[in-house]
Amino acid sequence: MSAFEADAKDINAVKKFATANKLKVIEASEVKRSVLIEGKIGDAARAFGVDLQIWEHPGGRYRGRVGPVHTPDSLRGIVEAVFGFDNRVMGRPYFRRSRHRFVSRAAQPLNYLPTEIADFYSFPDADGSGQTIAIFVFNGALGDSGQTAVGGYSQKLLKSYFKDTLHITPPRLTDVVVHGPGNKPGDGSQDTDVTSEVLLDICMAGAVAPKARFMMYFTEFTEQGWVDALTSAVTATQNRPSIISISYGNPEDGPTGQILWTQQAIMKVNEALQRAALAGINVCVAAGDQGSTEEVTDHRQHVDYPASSPWVLACGGTRVVAANGVINRETVWNDGPSSATGGGVSSLFALPTYQTSANVPVSVNPGHRIGRGVPDVSGIADPDTGVLVMGPDGTVGGIGGTSATAPMWAGLIARLNQLLGTPLGFLNPILYKNLASGVLRDVSEGDNGAYRAGAGWDACTGLGSPNGTRILAALKGLVK
Amino acid sequence: MARKPSLQFATTSQENSQENSQEDSHQNLRRVAGSERLPLPNARVIGPADPEQPIRLTVYVRSRPAHTHVPSLKEIGHSPYEWMHSHNAPTH
Known part of the structure; x- marks a missing residue:
């Protein structure tokens, strides 16, 4: 554009x-x-x-x-932003390991393979053929500490998971290294290792859309890393994605000194997301795993960025109890303040047009600001009802977090794009206008700290979790 | 960061570039708006950065002088998917 x-x-x-x-x-x-x-x-x-x-x-x-x-x-007037001087760590992955060590499917029936999740969310039958999904990976140097966050994927482990566990062909992966070392998988033994996150993203989206092409965007945990990677993805001329999945973020605001984003970074990231939306690229972003506070220590509630950008599909988390392919109960994921879905009201972004009829409440913070409501949608995230994916140590185990939800929606949108024969593009306007009632699975039980779930949109689960078949039918109905 | 960001949703790239530098007393230089940084809580300086070490910077510039219109969400009103079908536009 x-x-x-x-x-x-x-x-x-x-x-x-x-x-x-x-x-x-x-x-x-x-x-x-x-x-x-x-x-x-x-x-x-x-x-x-x-x-x-x-x-x-x-x-x-x-x-x-x-x-x-x-x-x-x-x-004068030419330069809008300069990144790279300051290398403080920006961004954290949103995966959560189960509190219980995974033993077996029989012992822990509330752990699900991604293919089972696609079934109980009634995903329409498709494999993502012809679609390109970009998955963001942050790794590399952590500030000036000499520490490095390893993170990446092993083709051998993925082959084992997709062939032996799921019995499907592994997805095709192509690396795009924007900053940092690129694909450097670890064994999961270090606290800073993000390999579990990378494997979760690939296993989830790859199981839902195994025939899609996956572009792995590697970058660093810095402002420069964020802005450059997003700008690269949305301006790509070869293998341009129609969907981007981001399982990382940071609180959008906080007390003076604790705010990690500069204003120039928020603006440049948001501009890249706007470019994506207008170019027909859907960006799925994890809403965060620390409840309504995002663990900011100012006794106020915070949402995460870039999930709070009005140009993305913000993905919240649920707890799912299912058996024999049927969901028996789905509630807000909340195992405590350090393990609960993010969500709330943005203090940076105004209420977008598409949310004006969604009954987004005012912020619970002093001033009770009206703002962008987060999330837009939700899906399985509670690590105790986790997703069974390949781990860095070569074993399949349960894992969760809104890091599972974003790639799940990315995979679903790949299927929808394939079946509709055209990219959906930025989903939010059509989501709120045409799919807000009777299409998604409304999740109305539970809370994430300061916000309670209820009928319709809420600041824990958005409009709800997917019913893929109903979404497809509603979208087809729009073009008749 | 000296100020809390006051970004509003409708901001476009053109609007961003309207006033992106302000006067500053720093050797005839102008500060890039929104670039202010504060130290992290409880951080202390342990020394200057080594001036001989390499560094990579990304400099972002303004968009073309605004004769090209960037639609806002309010204007597009619906998704590109809906737009494509309502206008019978070619798909890819």
């Missing part, structure tokens, strides 16, 4: 400025509207008027700056 692209003159002005300051231009793109430059910290800091220090805090060490980034008069 050309309205989002840059003028060549602006790109050239930045290139000229970089070269004049001993910084090498690695990549310049009018479509991405960005210039990637490289050089010495001393030259870069001088060029952009930044003082860079090494900071130590209880969570580790990072290279940080205080105050703004600067540009010279020659770039």
